[in-house]
Amino acid sequence: MIKLRNVSKIYPNGARALSNISLEIAKGEFVFLVGQSGAGKSTLIKLLYREEIATRGQVFIDNINLVRLKPHQVPKVRRNIGVIFQDFKLLPTKTVFENVAFAQHVIGKNKHEIKANTENILELVGLGKKKDSFPSELSGGEQQRVCVARALVNHPSLLVADEPTGNLDIETAWGIMELLNQINRLGTTVVMATHALQIVQQMNKRVVRVEEGKIAEDTSGGAYRFGF
Numbered sequence: 001m002i003k004l005r006n007v008s009k010i011y012p013n014g015a016r017a018l019s020n021i022s023l024e025i026a027k028g029e030f031v032f033l034v035g036q037s038g039a040g041k042s043t044l045i046k047l048l049y050r051e052e053i054a055t056r057g058q059v060f061i062d063n064i065n066l067v068r069l070k071p072h073q074v075p076k077v078r079r080n081i082g083v084i085f086q087d088f089k090l091l092p093t094k095t096v097f098e099n100v101a102f103a104q105h106v107i108g109k110n111k112h113e114i115k116a117n118t119e120n121i122l123e124l125v126g127l128g129k130k131k132d133s134f135p136s137e138l139s140g141g142e143q144q145r146v147c148v149a150r151a152l153v154n155h156p157s158l159l160v161a162d163e164p165t166g167n168l169d170i171e172t173a174w175g176i177m178e179l180l181n182q183i184n185r186l187g188t189t190v191v192m193a194t195h196a197l198q199i200v201q202q203m204n205k206r207v208v209r210v211e212e213g214k215i216a217e218d219t220s221g222g223a224y225r226f227g228f
């Protein structure tokens with residue numbers, strides 16, 4: 001599903017974030033990206049939803065090379081990718097329901113469909129009763145669950161998450177991880193950058209460690225033994 005071939009990313013100011021990375025992630029995998037601050041994790045994630053474009057190499061998602069994608073093709077590809085951030089990026093003047101519904105209006109679904117989809121996904125993340133609340137009325141964990149719902153409502157085949165538990169206490173973080181695990185079990189590929197060593201160690205998933213823009217280690221399941 002994801003294939004990076006000899007990918008380098010150099011930012012316009014000359015900062016080299018990724019150097020000749022090759023990586024394959026199969027459909028249905030759950031992969032953690034770990035590594036020190038500045039290693040290149042967020043850059044790698046951004047290449048996957050074409051927030052950034054590789055300077056060299058190829059980035060395939062479902063056999064589409066994002067490096068060569070024409071601007072007008074970007075929305076169609078993004079529709080298939082859910083994105084979750086550390087800071088929740090919810091619209092503060094919209095309710096929980098409206099925040100999740102919004103992404104569907106954009107792609108032109110009808111009202112009836114949107115209502116049914118939104119209610120279903122809010123039930124899945126355990127927020128059925130909070131649909132009329134505003135983000136400011138929710139806890140951090142609840143806000144992140146709204147983001148998970150928003151990322152999933154168009155049924156993406158890939159979910160990318162950049163430190164989704166970074167602003168949450170460990171107990172709340174585990175709630176989000178259970179949700180991501182459940183989504184993965186339903187067939188969505190998950191790629192998550194994180195500093196949360198405890199979560200990585202306990203979840204027993206594939207771990208890709210990035211170091212100075214290169215892949216320093218790639219496990220396939222099994223306990224993650226190394227520090228980062």
Ligand SMILES: Nc1ncnc2c1ncn2[C@@H]1O[C@H](COP(=O)(O)OP(=O)(O)OP(=O)(O)O)[C@@H](O)[C@H]1O
Nearest residue numbers: 011013015016017036037038039040041042043044
């Ligand atoms: N927009 C940008 N312009 C210039 N340089 C950038 C930009 N974004 C990131 N970088 C540089 O690219 C390198 C990798 O950054 P990146 O954000 O990918 O690291 P990271 O592994 O996500 O770090 P962290 O754990 O702190 O989030 C760093 O040296 C950073 O300074």
Ligand SMILES: [Mg+2]
Nearest residue numbers: 041042043162
């Ligand atoms: Mg980062």
